[in-house]
Amino acid sequence: MTTRNVRLLIEYEGTxxxxxxxxxxxxxxxxxxxxxIRKVLQEDVKIHGAGRTDAGVHALGQVANFETHSxxxxxxxxxxINSYLxxxxxxxxxxxxEDSFHxxxxxxxxxxxxxxxxxxxxxxxxxxxxxxxxxxLDMSKMIMAARCLIGTHDFTSFTTKAxxxxxxxRTIKNLEIRKEGKYIYxxxxxxxxxxxxxxxxxxxxxxxxxERMDVSHIKNLLMTKKRKLAGxxxxxxxxxxxxxxx
Amino acid sequence: MTTRNVRLLIEYEGTxxxxxxxxxxxxxxxxxxxxxIRKVLQEDVKIHGAGRTDAGVHALGQVANFETHSxxxxxxxxxxINSYLxxxxxxxxxxxxEDSFHxxxxxxxxxxxxxxxxxxxxxxxxxxxxxxxxxxLDMSKMIMAARCLIGTHDFTSFTTKAxxxxxxxRTIKNLEIRKEGKYIYxxxxxxxxxxxxxxxxxxxxxxxxxERMDVSHIKNLLMTKKRKLAGxxxxxxxxxxxxxxx
Numbered sequence: 001m002t003t004r005n006v007r008l009l010i011e012y013e014g015t016x017x018x019x020x021x022x023x024x025x026x027x028x029x030x031x032x033x034x035x036x037i038r039k040v041l042q043e044d045v046k047i048h049g050a051g052r053t054d055a056g057v058h059a060l061g062q063v064a065n066f067e068t069h070s071x072x073x074x075x076x077x078x079x080x081i082n083s084y085l086x087x088x089x090x091x092x093x094x095x096x097x098e099d100s101f102h103x104x105x106x107x108x109x110x111x112x113x114x115x116x117x118x119x120x121x122x123x124x125x126x127x128x129x130x131x132x133x134x135x136x137l138d139m140s141k142m143i144m145a146a147r148c149l150i151g152t153h154d155f156t157s158f159t160t161k162a163x164x165x166x167x168x169x170r171t172i173k174n175l176e177i178r179k180e181g182k183y184i185y186x187x188x189x190x191x192x193x194x195x196x197x198x199x200x201x202x203x204x205x206x207x208x209x210x211e212r213m214d215v216s217h218i219k220n221l222l223m224t225k226k227r228k229l230a231g232x233x234x235x236x237x238x239x240x241x242x243x244x245x246x
Numbered sequence: 247m248t249t250r251n252v253r254l255l256i257e258y259e260g261t262x263x264x265x266x267x268x269x270x271x272x273x274x275x276x277x278x279x280x281x282x283i284r285k286v287l288q289e290d291v292k293i294h295g296a297g298r299t300d301a302g303v304h305a306l307g308q309v310a311n312f313e314t315h316s317x318x319x320x321x322x323x324x325x326x327i328n329s330y331l332x333x334x335x336x337x338x339x340x341x342x343x344e345d346s347f348h349x350x351x352x353x354x355x356x357x358x359x360x361x362x363x364x365x366x367x368x369x370x371x372x373x374x375x376x377x378x379x380x381x382x383l384d385m386s387k388m389i390m391a392a393r394c395l396i397g398t399h400d401f402t403s404f405t406t407k408a409x410x411x412x413x414x415x416r417t418i419k420n421l422e423i424r425k426e427g428k429y430i431y432x433x434x435x436x437x438x439x440x441x442x443x444x445x446x447x448x449x450x451x452x453x454x455x456x457e458r459m460d461v462s463h464i465k466n467l468l469m470t471k472k473r474k475l476a477g478x479x480x481x482x483x484x485x486x487x488x489x490x491x492x
Binding site for chain 2: 011012013058060078082087088089090091092121122123124125127129240
């Protein structure tokens with residue numbers, strides 16, 4: 001029996017999930033998606049996601065793939081799977097793709113966006129999608145600090161010890177900070193990310209912006225590889241997996 | 247005992263409320279706000295809102311006022327009231343204002359925004375804040391139709407019979423339609439709005455955009471004053487009270 005490889009583009013609000021990856025005794029996006037696909041295909045499939053987003057993290061452009069024996073056309077699959085998914089998860093695209101495609105291993109880079117509301121007063125409409133941060137921030141200092149992180153570095157200082165991969169060298173292709181009104185957006189593109197890496201980078205850049213850390217300290221952080229010298233991890237709800245590039 | 251007049255700028259997500267105005271046996275924004283203020287001031291206040299938003303309608307710039315004997319400074323009031331409010335309602339500003347100010351009667355105009363996602367596929371991140379509409383739309387025809395509605399007219403065709411005010415003449419100062427990617431925004435500024443007026447206007451403009459109604463029919467609608475000749479009412483969740491002008 002022949003199989004085909006199916007690619008999914010997925011949007012989800014992470015608020016009510018314990019992240020992407022399957023875990024015992026808790027609801028995850030991967031599990032919810034697997035259940036919906038099982039109902040449509042009457043078949044157990046193994047879904048590979050491009051990025052293991054943490055609890056509370058959102059996605060506008062998560063990519064996943066799975067193999068199936070089903071012959072249901074892609075367009076029909078999209079509607080059928082969405083009809084079995086809760087409204088905080090949406091399949092945006094379904095397409096047939098070459099057998100060699102693997103959502104995680106084939107990915108060239110991923111782009112995460114972190115959204116900060118730089119205000120003393122909270123927001124109601126956007127409350128699940130941004131971190132509210134009251135302190136005044138020096139944008140030019142944050143941009144200078146961000147530049148030091150672009151390139152290939154050992155990011156040991158920007159991850160959590162317990163979960164750290166053995167190889168902590170990653171390449172940040174781009175790190176952009178953009179201000180729109182009271183909102184500040186951090187866009188980070190890299191070939192891969194360590195556990196809590198984006199949120200530690202943003203937390204560290206905020207320390208620089210608040211002038212509690214000097215721009216020059218960023219280079220020390222990359223060299224000394226000491227997590228405790230970096231800034232705090234900012235909350236998950238401001239983070240969104242925007243795009244996966246292949 | 248002297249009183250002072252306090253002005254509030256309020257943001258709320260209407261999803262879990264039966265609209266702004268106090269009603270028996272159901273949760274409204276006005277009631278929730280009154281409860282929070284009572285807890286802070288230990289005093290019963292009567293809150294006047296600029297616009298009576300319907301169930302499910304949001305606000306970025308609702309304005310309200312109330313009289314109080316309290317001497318608590320405005321800045322302190324803001325923090326205190328927010329601490330008693332659920333997170334889907336936020337006071338963005340508190341200020342002292344002249345006694346003659348009344349949020350509803352002093353208003354010169356109000357601006358509502360309606361958000362449409364012109365796509366066949368739903369959205370997860372924005373699901374409570376837009377109406378998903380799959381049919382292709384002719385933007386230029388909708389813009390032409392919108393122009394016919396600007397000015398002073400009897401809007402009987404664009405309201406619900408049962409709740410209609412006796413005087414149904416209103417002045418639309420501006421009606422703008424803007425496309426950004428797959429989103430279409432309808433911005434309507436008027437000196438006042440009839441019940442469900444914005445949502446009936448948008449529903450009618452969509453009929454024109456879909457070419458099920460001719461642009462020239464809009465003038466007939468204004469003249470004949472027959473509700474049943476207008477388009478359907480679009481869902482509340484796409485609507486947001488953006489600004490009140492004084």
